[in-house]
Amino acid sequence: MTRPIIIIGTGLAGYNLAREFRKLDKNTPLHLITRDAGEFYSKPLLSSSLASNKQPDQLAMKTATQMASELGAEIHTQQAVTHIDPAQQTVQLADRKLDFEKLVLAVGADPIRPHLAGDAADAILTVNDLEDYRQCRAHLIGKKRVAILGAGLIGCEFANDWSQAGLEITLVDPAAWPLSRLLPEQAGRFMQRRLEDLGIQLRLGHAARAVSRSATGFVIELAQGDTLEADVVLSAIGLQPRTDLASQAGLAISRGIVVDRHLQTSHPAIYALGDCAEVAGLNLPFVMPIMQAARSLAPILAGQTAALAYPAMPVLVKTPACPTTVCPVMGAPTGEWAIQETATGLKALYQAGDQLLGFALLGDVQSEKQTLVAQIPAWLP
Template sequence: MNQTTPQSDSAIVIIGSGLAGYTVAREIRKLDKAAPITLITREPGYFYSKPMLSTALASKKEAMQLVSTAADGMTTQLEMTILSECNVSEINAGTQTIKTSKGDLPYGKLVMALGADQIRLPLQGSAANEVITVNDLEDYARFRTAIEGKKKVAILGAGLIGCEFANDLVLGGYEVDVIDLAPQALGRLLPEAAALELQGKLSAAGVRWHLDTTVNAIDHKGDSLQVTLKNGSTINCDVFLSAVGLKPRIELAKATGINVGTGIQVNRELETNIKNIFAIGDCAEVDGLVLPYVMPIMQAARALAPTLLGQATALTYPAMPVMVKTPALPTIVSPPAKGAEGKWTTTPVEGGLEARFESADGKLLGFALMGTATAQRGALTKELPAMLA
């Protein structure tokens, strides 16, 4: 290897330089100044805030301005080795070695913080391969180049990321069409009345909705693109962004014999079925839960660090509401657990809306707060049950 790497069996090796990988390293350093840590990433290794990708246009930030610390800064700050632009292709659990594009590396404890890929739907048409997805800074830089000097963007997906990009793009002066198979925006997170409120505010900001339909084909038409929808209508745009959801990166784990479901399956100590191999972040599935958000990562990293240092610590998840960064109507949502029994009631308040999901005996199991009602976040969060007690 062309960089110094720890050769000890006690070495903690982290794959991934996203929030999960770096937060684990940071939490380890809080507890132990000397434990050898190597972080490997196929990215350049800079630290940046991924949630800012969907708000950067309105805040007038270019892709590289979102980087808070370069890889060498992270090396110094966390006193660890970083192997950037380095792909991990294989894990040999028997010899506790990983195969990388820069050579083999032994590990004592291995942390997979591999993230997730954007799902790409198979689309027809001559421009199908021009579909853009954004899930990291380099994707975002390409997206910014693609929209430079253009006017119209079509977005496939009215989920959290699709809605945030839609709001950011209209604030940036673009015309935006959003398409989704579901009959409402944020179908997995919001009750219908709340979704209608958000759709109304985003419509007023300039977003056009094409719900209850999907894309049949994308074709070149002159200098722009023509999107043909299943409902028969067509949309013209300059750039087509797909944001239909995430697929945890499970392939490396699967090839190693690690149990996978939707994500890399781990126990409450974030350990896989193979000893000394752990997973965290968007790639991980803890007790059946795949939660691709910041707060679960912070919570998991705080539990994983002591575990890696020999003090087994079980992960707990409190209720963790998610902020939908739509300035047209700021929204905070804590959806009920899958299969939870109860019903939504929605109450309009001055300048906002409060939606509660309650069980038959009146227990609060989820909420959505919009506009002025977001001030209730703290109080309502305290009433919610823990996600993982």
Template sequence: MTAPLIIIGTGLAGYNLAREYRKLAPEAPLQLISADGGDFYSKPMLSTALASQKSAAQLVMKPVEKMAEELRAEIWTETPVLRLDPAQRRVHTARGELAYSQLVLALGADAFAPPLAGDAAGQVLQVNDLADYARFRAALAGREQVLLLGAGLIGCEFAQDLASNGIQVTVVDPAGWPLSRLLPEAAGRYLQGRLEALGVRFCFGQSAQAVEQAAGRYAVQLADGSALQADLVLSAIGLRPRTQLAAEAGLAVARGIVVDRQLRSSDAQIYALGDCAEVAGLVLPYVQPIMQSARVLAANLAGQAPLLSYPAMPVLVKTPACPTIVCPPLTAGGEWECQALEGGLRALYRDGAGRLLGFALLGSATTERAALSAQLPAWLG
């Protein structure tokens, strides 16, 4: 019996790869391994689900049984992978060993755990999957004040979602403005103003040092010695690609699992895609690169040999109080040009020759997305 293609991971990357592969190889043996329940849901919805009044169960788009039926695949759920054996082409799991013909790592990324002291540091919540979201919703019941660590993309989306539902939100970040890694200051300040109008409070230039219990609430100690009170503390300070399994198996790892433009790792029979993968030096934890990678990898697994390319792919920040679209420049050496518009702001990043390398569009400026995207060079040509 031919060993199956095995995909480790049933998130957006794993399931979309399986779907694309089934189009090209309808009868090939296929198995997926999931560390969780394996139900299919949209992870980007986790930071906006309060506004849609959806519970964790309601975010499930298809149960794992339906996914197994549609993919004609065997899916092992609640099955941690213990180690890989590339020499023998075997996966060792908590449920037993499996042989593979080809292996795909769609492991995703872990949320950064902030290094906090204090007797309540272990009660700081993070939302990185459906189970996390269920715990967050349960903990949020009856709470009025949330302290949010991180003013990046996910942090701003959570701040919008919470404030829109009547929760008092304070956001703490060591940077000087929201989305500081994606937006120039003028654009970040514009976004800040719109979120503040919604009721969000920002505390920039500060980092949390400790979290203590305080009369049924939490006291968060900041670097300057001050403290903030909250009913709940949520951390959204970023993601770290899951590389440990690959590194322990001897695969090349840098910021992510190093793969070539066919998504092949340093082992010829092992591939990686999604948040855990590093392609040509790029780690892009966004939906469009994942979908692009899934199509290319499926073709490679089916015996074709396409190379992955990335056009410039704008990122939508889900903050309805200030619609924001960012196409970050992937190279330095340019400068931002910001222009206030009626109801919005346009920020263009140009190099010394005047070539457009990136943009940020806020409010009314988001209508320029298509025209500006057409002027950008490919991220990976």
């Protein structure tokens, strides 16, 4: 019997790869394994659905059964892969082993949990999948004050959405301005003012040190000794690629699972893409790189040759209070920012000599995105 292709993970990476593969090969047996319910949903909507009162169940566009039928695949839900044996080409589930011809790791990333003192550090919420979001929404019922740790992309998006939904938000970050890893200070301050106009409080330059239970909720102690009170604490301080399975299997690991331009790991029958993977030194936990990788890996799994290329890929920050597009600067920074600001918009261009290497557009200057992105060299030519 032909051994199947197995994809571990049914997030955007696993499902988009399966869709691309089925466009090229309708017959090879295909299995997807997930430790969750295998619903098809768009993860970016998790940080922009409360104000529009979209319920978590409405975000699930298809069930695993519907996806199995659409893909002509077997989908194993609520099943964690605990071990990979590259020599035997098998994956171990709780109660059985499955053989594979080719294996794809699309296992995503884990939210980094802050290491905080206090008796409530375990009550801090994180949202990185639909199930987390369901639980988070349940926690928010009847609550008013929310502290969000981390004013990066995801923290700012949740802050904007939840504030518009009527919650009182305090955004805490040790950096001096929001989106500090993506934006120069002047642009970060522009964003800060728009978030403050919504009523969001920003406690910048303050790392959280401890979270403790109080009579009414939680008390968060900041590094300088100040405190703030909240009913719910959400952490959005970053993601760590899931590398445990790959590492136990002896695959090369750096920040993520190391793959080459063919999405191949250090074992020739095993591939990786999505938030867990690092391609030519780049771990890019965003949708556009995943789509590029899925379109490159599908023909490879179908026996054709292909190599991944990345154009420059701007990221939309879903903060309606301050519409923002950022095209991050790749590699070691060698240039400088030039900034033009008006009352309603800000354009920041990162240039080395005449070469544009990155940009940020905030407010009403979004229409310049296409012209600017066309000038930026490919990230992976």
